[in-house]
Amino acid sequence: MVFKTKINSKDYLRLCFYLTYRKPFTIIFTTLSFVLIVMGILQLTGRFYFGLDAMFTGLFAFYILFIPAMLYFKAARNFASNKRIQQPVEYEFTKEKMISKGAGFISESALDGLYRVEETRDWFLVYQSKLVANLIPKKDMMPDEITGLRNIFKNLSGIKLRLKS
Structure with missing residues (x-):
């Protein structure tokens, strides 16, 4: 046969994200990060008190934004450098x-x-x-x-x- x-860059990027975000650790950590960010926002608005520090919430927000951005740039660079x-x-x-x-x-x-x-x-x-x-x-x-x-x-x-x- x-x-x-x-392979085009768009499909390669999708594959890289799929392979990264299908891992149980990544799924659990990302979900936990979202939950903690929502809890932190609710606490900052004064509606609830969870005992979370604002810096703690900021750290998880950084994770949610930084990891996908780094994955995108790394995958794009790898694709561009591999003829x-x-x-x-x-x-x-x-x-x-x-x-x-x-x-x-x-x-x-x-x-x-x-x-x-x-x-x-x-x-x-x-x-x-x-x-x-x-x-x-x-x-x-x-x-x-x-x-x-x-x-x-x-x-x-x-x-x-x-x-x-």
């Missing part, structure tokens, strides 16, 4: 290997040596290791290609899989 993909991620890539999947070709590079990986394969609503994330992944957007694939790729991954053994049904 062969198909071509191209390979910006160019069209042709993927070829067989039962044994994955070949990716772009301008100036060809990469071949045995599928049985992958670390993990994860499918989200919009992406296939094919992890070579815990931190390195091939990002394959589904928007560039036909429905039968998505199904075929899922079937290739389902037939692999010894690899962590998180695929949609």
Whole structure:
């Protein structure tokens, strides 16, 4: 199976936010921050007293604003500095290997040596290791290609899989 993909900056930024804000710690800490900010605002208006210091509320407000801003700028900078991620890539999947070709590079990986394969609503994330992944957007694939790729991954053994049904 062969198909071509191209990642744009908007999709890359969305993926970075998704991968960051799906973690339980991030979800819990962000939710707690929102609750504490609301409590701090209610206390500052004089309606309720929770015993919160204004500086404490300001710290959580800083977190709510700073972390997404830093994530946005870091992801935008990473995308702009990585020429390979910006160019069209042709993927070829067989039962044994994955070949990716772009301008100036060809990469071949045995599928049985992958670390993990994860499918989200919009992406296939094919992890070579815990931190390195091939990002394959589904928007560039036909429905039968998505199904075929899922079937290739389902037939692999010894690899962590998180695929949609």
